[in-house]
Amino acid sequence: MINLKNMQLSISKYYPYFFLPLIIIYLSFNIFDGNNGLLSHSRLDNEISELEKKLELITKSNNLYEIKIVSLKNFDNNSDLIDEQIRNILGYGKNNEFIVFFDN
Numbered sequence: 001m002i003n004l005k006n007m008q009l010s011i012s013k014y015y016p017y018f019f020l021p022l023i024i025i026y027l028s029f030n031i032f033d034g035n036n037g038l039l040s041h042s043r044l045d046n047e048i049s050e051l052e053k054k055l056e057l058i059t060k061s062n063n064l065y066e067i068k069i070v071s072l073k074n075f076d077n078n079s080d081l082i083d084e085q086i087r088n089i090l091g092y093g094k095n096n097e098f099i100v101f102f103d104n
Contacts, residue, residue: 033039071081086092093099 031037068081068085072085075082087099091099
């Protein structure tokens with residue numbers, strides 16, 4: 001019984017030497033690879049830049065569609081845009097024409 005008590009006291013002396021390296025390892029891992037760590041920060045920066053590029057492309061295509069919509073709303077008899085849209089979207093053509101579709 002006394003031996004067990006002495007062993008518990010000697011083990012309790014060494015607890016800091018056991019847990020301190022574990023705490024240091026845990027904190028260093030979270031600093032570099034945790035949810036808010038340095039590596040995840042760089043990954044998020046890359047993802048933000050990719051999404052900003054996609055947003056820029058979508059904005060450009062949106063502006064193009066807005067220009068087409070405005071020109072279609074302002075019905076002009078001389079506008080070839082209406083004819084082009086009818087041919088592209090609906091696939092209509094004249095009797096003596098061949099229509100060739102290209103995949104973009």
